[in-house]
Amino acid sequence: METRELRYFVTVAEELHFGRAAERLGIAQPPLSRTIAQLERRLGVALLERTSRRVSLTGAGSVLLAESRAILGALAAAERRARSAATSPPPLVLSAKAGASGELLAKLLDAYAAEPDAVPVDLLLFESQPQRALTDGQADVALLHQPFDSTAGLDTEVLATEGQVAILPAAHPLAGRTRLRLAEVGCLPDLPMARWRGPGGDYPEGPGVEVRNQTQLFQLIALGRTTVVLPESSRANLLEGLVAVPVVDAPAVTTVIAWPPHSRSRALAGLVRVATRR
Numbered sequence: 001m002e003t004r005e006l007r008y009f010v011t012v013a014e015e016l017h018f019g020r021a022a023e024r025l026g027i028a029q030p031p032l033s034r035t036i037a038q039l040e041r042r043l044g045v046a047l048l049e050r051t052s053r054r055v056s057l058t059g060a061g062s063v064l065l066a067e068s069r070a071i072l073g074a075l076a077a078a079e080r081r082a083r084s085a086a087t088s089p090p091p092l093v094l095s096a097k098a099g100a101s102g103e104l105l106a107k108l109l110d111a112y113a114a115e116p117d118a119v120p121v122d123l124l125l126f127e128s129q130p131q132r133a134l135t136d137g138q139a140d141v142a143l144l145h146q147p148f149d150s151t152a153g154l155d156t157e158v159l160a161t162e163g164q165v166a167i168l169p170a171a172h173p174l175a176g177r178t179r180l181r182l183a184e185v186g187c188l189p190d191l192p193m194a195r196w197r198g199p200g201g202d203y204p205e206g207p208g209v210e211v212r213n214q215t216q217l218f219q220l221i222a223l224g225r226t227t228v229v230l231p232e233s234s235r236a237n238l239l240e241g242l243v244a245v246p247v248v249d250a251p252a253v254t255t256v257i258a259w260p261p262h263s264r265s266r267a268l269a270g271l272v273r274v275a276t277r278r
Contacts, residue, residue: 001039001042003071003072003075004035005035005038005039006068006071006072007025007068007072008021008025008032008035008036008039009036009039009047009064009065009068010065010068010069010072010135011024011025012032012036012048012055013047013048013057013061013065016054016055016056016057017055018032018033018055036048043060043064045058045060046058046060046061047060047061047064048061066152066153069135069136069153070135070153070260070261070262072135072136072137073134073135073136073137073260073262074137074260074262075137076136076137076138077137077140077260077263078137079137080093080137080138089119089120089267090119091119091120091121091122092119092120092121092122092140092141092265092267092268092271093121093122093123093124093133093138093139093140093141094121094122094123094124094139094140094141094142094143094271095123095124095125095126095130095131095133095134095138095139095141095142095143096123096124096125096126096130096142096143097125097126097127097128097130097143097145097149098125098126098127098213098214099213099214099215099234099237100143100145100231100233100234101143101145101160101231101233101255102233102236102237103233103236104143104159104160104233104255105143108271108274108275109121111274111277112270112271112274112275115270115274117266117267117270118267118270119267121271124138124139127212127213127214128196129149129150130142130143130144130149131144131149131150131151131154131258134154134258134259134260135153135260140259140260140263140265140267140268141257141258141259141268141271141272142257142258142259143159143255143256143257143258144156144255144256144257144258145231145253145254145255145256146253146254146256147251147253148253151256151258153260153261154258154259154260154261155258155259155260155261155263156256156257156258156259157256157257157272157275157276158254158255158256159255159256159257159275159276160254160255161252161253161254161255162231162232162233162252162253162255163231163232163246163247163248163250163252163253164229164230164231164232164246164247164250164251164252164253165229165230165231165232165234165235165244165245165246165247166180166185166227166228166229166244166245166247167217167218167221167227167228167229167230167234167238167242167243167244168191168221168227168242168243168244168245169191169221169222169223169224169241169242169243170241170242170243171224171241172191172224174188174245175243175245177245178245178246179245179246179247179248180245180246180247180248181247181248181249182229182247182249182250185227185229185247188227190224191221191224191225191226191227192206192207192208192209192226192227193206193208193226193227193228193229194208194209194210194211194217194220194221194226194227194228195208195209195210195211196211208226209225209226211226211228214234214237218237218238218239218242219239221242222239222241222242229247229250230244231253232244232246232253257271257272257275257276259272
């Protein structure tokens with residue numbers, strides 16, 4: 001198999017749409033379809049189920065997706081480390097979600113910097129899906145949040161678990177409550193839940209506004225246009241005029257540090273050791 005074929009397959013598997021995958025790759029759709037069909041013939045298995053309405057992964061496709069991400073990630077990481085070898089010592093690259101776990105991240109970086117064998121740490125901040133930076137080789141390590149971020153095919157260690165809160169305008173009738181339930185937050189006619197862009201690039205159906213980042217989201221909440229349920233640590237980023245009310249039946253959010261299982265970096269091992277120190 002060629003790395004080009006694997007890259008094409010991973011893009012289709014992530015988008016589950018040949019048109020969007022072709023656009024993301026910057027190629028026409030027919031050669032993309034031919035490449036995937038050729039890969040299936042070579043392997044002798046179906047990787048994708050195709051109908052007129054949807055594309056989905058088969059069992060074999062799910063296995064190849066995990067393996068392809070590991071292969072492409074290892075190749076990209078090797079290229080990046082080779083280029084950075086002139087820097088002594090080469091930095092670690094850490095990916096995280098912008099605006100999430102800010103206090104935990106700051107403490108981790110400060111504690112690691114104090115270690116005698118610490119190396120520089122470069123940050124990559126994403127609006128969503130920071131795990132992609134691991135699978136495509138851009139980053140060595142990531143802070144991820146379950147159940148929102150996928151950790152499939154990665155090694156992980158749990159760092160923290162927290163509850164969730166509803167973010168409301170301070171003037172809203174529910175803002176003075178000490179606790180809420182998901183059913184109460186999810187059916188507010190005046191504040192429909194915000195809709196985030198999904199992995200395939202589409203927004204879910206619903207009356208709520210479409211949001212792209214946390215800054216936009218908090219401004220829209222302050223204007224009384226929407227609401228959202230977020231991890232409790234998001235309190236640290238609240239704008240004036242917003243309040244956070246605990247949602248007692250929302251699922252807990254677990255923050256993990258994650259890295260590719262093929263990594264043999266001593267610097268990465270040191271960062272993970274500091275992160276998991278109790």
